[in-house]
Amino acid sequence: MTASQTARQLARAELTRAIKEAATRQLAETGAAALSLRAVARDLGLASSALYRYFPSRDALLTALIIDAFNAIGEAAESGAAAAAAPAGPGGRWLAACRAVREWALLHPHEFALVYGSPVPGYQAPTDTVDPATRVTRLMAALVVEAHASGLLRPPARPLPGPGLVAQQVLDSAGGAPAAPYADLVERSLTLWVSLIGTISFELFGHLNKVITDCPAYFDAAMTVAAEAIGLDLLPPPPDGPPS
Structure with a gap:
């Protein structure tokens, strides 16, 4: 495993954690039924397309x-x-x-x-x-x-x-x-x-x-x-x- 691969894995793990944290905040605000990938992406300042690479739905x-x-x-x-x-x-x-x-x-x-x-x-x-x-x-x-x-x-x-x-x-x-x-x-x-x-x-x-x-x-x-x-x-x- 190269250093660049390790860095990418760490970056992916960190963003995955951030996505889950943002989604958890949305659960508290709007409930599970209203959970939205677009809203999570907005919260993180990401394009929706970027989020779909981590969670397809x-x-x-x-x-x-x-x-x-x-x-x-x-x-x-x-x-x-x-x-x-x-x-x-x-x-x-x-x-x-x-x-x-x-x-x-x-x-x-x-x-x-x-x-x-x-x-x-x-x-x-x-x-x-x-x-x-x-x-x-x-x-x-x-x-x-x-x-x-x-x-x-x-x-x-x-x-x-x-x-x-x-x-x-x-x-x-x-x-x-x-x-x-x-x-x-x-x-x-x-x-x-x-x-x-x-x-x-x-x-x-x-x-x-x-x-x-x-x-x-x-x-x-x-x-x-x-x-x-x-x-x-x-x-x-x-x-x-x-x-x-």
Whole structure:
């Protein structure tokens, strides 16, 4: 690789970054549905034709922003779980991951809305968004599997009514349904992910205004309640143990 090739690659990477940053600003101002390559080009002082050499369509630019957002959310969750002390166990690490995702969303509300808000009319996400989009759910699944293998899950009081509620491909990716009494563990585990995204969305989009007095504490409570659906303790018991 020559020095001139390296310089061109660096210049292309820098302009690609600038294009994404300008597009992110436009998301905040006009929303994803109104994202325009021409507007991004004007913001950067470029001709539209120059921008098309980097992103051939609005959908290509949207896809790049979506992949970046999903990867950033996944990295936040993974870093949060990894930073939690090992004695916290899988439940404690999952709560740490949830808190990290919430913190990221509060700092990047428009990117969060891009991937978890209303679908963009006319946009069809390509398959290369799937792997980034499932980083958080794969982390959740790994922690649930660890908790189950370690005997840290309480069995449900009663099984969910059959038949199974998740698609076969989801069940296959989870390694199949565990044996009774945990046969509905995959269905129950989805409540963790749905509660995570839903609770953040309610806070982020103002639905908890004048309803909750302490959003961080409520978030922890919501995650704890969701985890109870699969018999997982997210928080350690108090030092004196449960009340008698």
